[in-house]
Amino acid sequence: MQMPVEVLSPEDVEQLLAHPNVQDMLGLRDAALLATLYYAAATSGQVAAFNLSDLQVRRRQIVLRTDDGGTRTVQLADPLADLLERYKRDSRRLILAHGGSSEQQSKALFLGNRAQRIRVQDVRQILGTNVKAAGIKATVNLNTLRLSRAWHLRQEGMSPESIQRFLGATSRSGRPVI
Numbered sequence: 001m002q003m004p005v006e007v008l009s010p011e012d013v014e015q016l017l018a019h020p021n022v023q024d025m026l027g028l029r030d031a032a033l034l035a036t037l038y039y040a041a042a043t044s045g046q047v048a049a050f051n052l053s054d055l056q057v058r059r060r061q062i063v064l065r066t067d068d069g070g071t072r073t074v075q076l077a078d079p080l081a082d083l084l085e086r087y088k089r090d091s092r093r094l095i096l097a098h099g100g101s102s103e104q105q106s107k108a109l110f111l112g113n114r115a116q117r118i119r120v121q122d123v124r125q126i127l128g129t130n131v132k133a134a135g136i137k138a139t140v141n142l143n144t145l146r147l148s149r150a151w152h153l154r155q156e157g158m159s160p161e162s163i164q165r166f167l168g169a170t171s172r173s174g175r176p177v178i
Helices: 010-018 025-039 044-048 078-098 120-133 144-155 160-167
Strands: 061-065 071-075
Touching (some): 010 025, 025 078, 044 061, 144 160
Antiparallel strands (some): 061 071
């Protein structure tokens, strides 16, 4: 039986996103990853499949790959754009060097401790570790930040239809919700 997903308060999200030590190469990666889960309402699979070429800073957008092979383009929120650029510039290269890899060997944006593409299990572990360390009391799973973002956008006045489009929701026929 699947547990219901709790929605985090904006304060809990802020506390969670502020927790990783951005002065550390893995902490900066964790901060960028958590921010992607929240601001882009990305799934763990989308984070794991995120490539360098999917980060389009000049266009202020990212491309997320969906489970069905499609893509979803998300406009970059300023906090997310800043973190992704900083991670790419300051931390990703160090992780690659530490793991004995070169930039050309990995097209993945998010890298694990050994410079390999991050996996869904790694995303789960990073999320869980940071939730616990930040003192978040809510039950958090891989969908919590995505659904919290949707709820916060609704509280800010975004229409349900716009939120569905933002999340990349599709109708039962498989067509995007309009």
